[in-house]
Amino acid sequence: MKREDVKEFNGENGKPAYIIFKGKVYDVTESRLWKNGKHMGRHKAGGDMTDFISMAPHDEKVLDKVKYVCDIEEDIPKEDPKEKWRNLYRRYHPHPIFIHFPMGVLYFGVFMLFLFLIFKISEFERTAYYALLFGGTSVFPAVITGLMSWYINYDRTLTEIFKNKIIYSSFLILLVINAVVARVLSGNQEEGNLWFYIYAISYLLAIPVMTFVAYNGGRITWPD
Structure with a gap:
């Protein structure tokens, strides 16, 4: 056959x-x-x-x-141009490596933001902001390597899971950028400022969005 x-x-x-x-x-x-x-x-x-x-x-x-x-009755084999990239991906697994850093840092950052909102200690808010900068920046390589994995390993198969990951990863990037811009425009005022509240809300919303992206990644590794 x-x-x-x-x-x-x-x-x-x-x-x-x-x-x-x-x-x-x-x-x-x-x-x-x-x-x-x-x-x-x-x-x-x-x-x-x-x-x-x-x-x-x-x-x-x-x-x-x-x-x-x-x-299988094989025809003359054709070299798959993506095979070299698949082998590199299997050896180094860049997406799983990059995805865990922004998750850990942003979860920690939101925890510090909660502490600030409760105790009003400015150092907590400053720590949350630095975590947003580092964690938000690291979202980009995580998304890029995820797209690489989608192309190399799954031939850009656009199923519900991958649609969710692409759409909500894009939304996550927008939330992170919005939070950083709002924090800068707040003029370092920690409260009583519209931009600060936009910053805080965007920051908090990033967590369920990121969690949903991670959940769909888990569905790929451990299917229902």
Whole structure:
């Protein structure tokens, strides 16, 4: 069976659902994880799942539970220009490295802002502002490496999860920029100033937005 033939078995309209892994064809029709030929709402039967399964939290032993069909009759192999980047990504994992720093720093910054609002100690607010500067700046490499991962590992597949991450990551960047600008325009006045309240509200809103982005990232690694 050739790759083009496997595409016909996509699990739709009563057809069997086949996938390819390392040159072998597997029948996942009876698997509850591949209902109607779809897995996690973003992978479709009929294609090569080698890269996706290799990067999944589970290993290839999950295929022991499904039926082996045959080996693929390979055409002349074509070099994938993204394979070199995939190997680099698998080795260094830049997105997971960059994403944790802004999360930790911004959570800490909001905690300090809460302490300031309660105790009115200016050092708490100053610490919160510095955390916003450092944490907000580090959001950019986190988003950039996330887009790299989306392109290299997922071929820019635009599912609900990735739409959420892209939209709310953009919203997070706007909130961070808005908070910094408002803090500067407040003239270092810690309270009683419209710009200060805009700064505080933008800062506080950034946390649930960032948490939602992280939650969707978790859905990629540990699917429902």
